[in-house]
Amino acid sequence: MGADESTAVVSGNVQARLGAFTLQTSDFSWPLSGITALFGRSGCGKSTLLRAVAGLIPRAHGTLRVGDTVWLDGTRQTPAPQRDVGYVFQDAALFPHLTVRGNLTFAARRAPGGMDAAQIEAQAKAVGVAHLLDRRIAALSGGEKQRVAIARALLSRPRLLLLDEPLAALDWRAKDELLDLIGELAHTQRLPMLLVSHAPEEIERLAQRVVFMEAGRVLRVEPLAQALMRADSPLFDRLGPVAVLEGEATPLAEGLAQLRIDGSQLTFPGKATQHRVRLRVYARDVALARTVPADISMLNHLPARICGFTPSRAGYVLVRLCLNDGQGLWSEITDQARAALQLREDETVVALIKAASVER
Known part of the structure; x- marks a missing residue:
């Protein structure tokens, strides 16, 4: 060779x-x-x-x-x-x-x-x-x-x-x-x-x-x-922006596993494998909070930094998030939600993701 x-x-x-x-x-x-x-x-x-x-x-x-x-x-x-x-x-x-x-x-x-x-x-x-x-x-x-x-x-x-x-x-x-x-x-x-x-x-x-x-x-x-991580990526289909997260996974419970992301965990449906796992998360499935909420069924709470905003469909905005390990994530929220939370670039937020929405 x-x-x-x-x-x-x-x-x-x-x-x-x-x-x-x-x-x-x-x-x-x-x-x-x-x-x-x-x-x-x-x-x-x-x-x-x-x-x-x-x-x-x-x-x-x-x-x-x-x-x-x-x-x-x-x-x-x-x-x-x-x-x-x-x-x-x-x-x-x-x-x-x-x-x-x-x-x-x-x-x-x-x-x-x-x-x-x-x-x-x-x-x-x-x-x-x-x-x-x-x-x-x-x-x-x-x-x-x-x-x-x-x-x-x-x-x-x-x-x-x-x-x-x-x-x-x-x-x-x-x-x-x-x-x-x-x-x-x-x-x-x-x-x-x-x-x-x-x-x-x-x-x-x-x-x-x-x-x-x-x-x-x-x-x-x-x-x-x-x-x-480009808002205009040709890879985005009718379901909107999507991010891919990779890492080592461990078994959690029947039908569930966890992806380790720099001290945080992302629970997803499926099983752990012997090598790195790649998961897909759509922007529409990511909610944002200022702090980790109590008494909520969403158990995936990922700390993230706001790295930018991009206008989306009418009344919505795309929020580009940077995770602690350098990987990226998208969240699509309403303009009203952004104003209510007073979100600004470089601020720290918590990304909330339903386990059932995470895809292989």
Whole structure:
């Protein structure tokens, strides 16, 4: 691999024309680590850029460097089979005439150095399909097919895993399970991933950074936390501004766990895991108080500093809050409430959050 992966980056400036669509990214760069999300409206070029990274656009030109390896220089391209990438398609793209084992064996034979049956079964177990190895592809659910597709991609021992809207065709339960799996694999295998998605929830649950795209261009690359602390963030949907909080979690009671945030705790529905937990909190679910109130059912009381105000919908204001550990939070309150509490920037308040409103 050459360069130290802890400091390696993906960088370039890629152009390609496909029919009436033109990809002209402008210069971009992001770390070759964690999960990087390509985000934008349908037709903005997310999948096209992903395919260019994979080497699947023959007429692409410009520059593309992954770590210390040049994959595109002018019109000279490294062939796709030599790029050390795994690719997961939206429709899984499995061989329908083979069993799950057959699909994985086909991929394992093409892995550098090959893989034996035990390694195939270990990878199948890692993605939760070991019990399906002898099943035909037609007998699998959508979520099961995507698990097999992920296992097949991982068997190639990729340096970079490319995921092209792998959750788009799944029901909510299968999508939720696959989000957990992808996050777990990124953590346990320390494999850099490039994820295409137009769903903010998927990005908020998985990504470390976001590549915002529009009309074939890369507009900017931002860490997720920074992108979510802009009141005009494209990641905010019809439910309004949302913040992501991360930390170590511990079990609390049946169906509940607690996230530790610099001396405070945030109770949430779910269970603690062996690694850091990421939670989503909407601005509309955060109330503010001057002091910790007594006799109230909201048991989540987080001390915070007011870092700014932004006008919201008519009669409302967004309050940007800074927690003690540097993480951010939003609260949407009425103008009347702001006036009644006489809230000002840099003052300390208490953020009140219902446990039931906290989402994974």
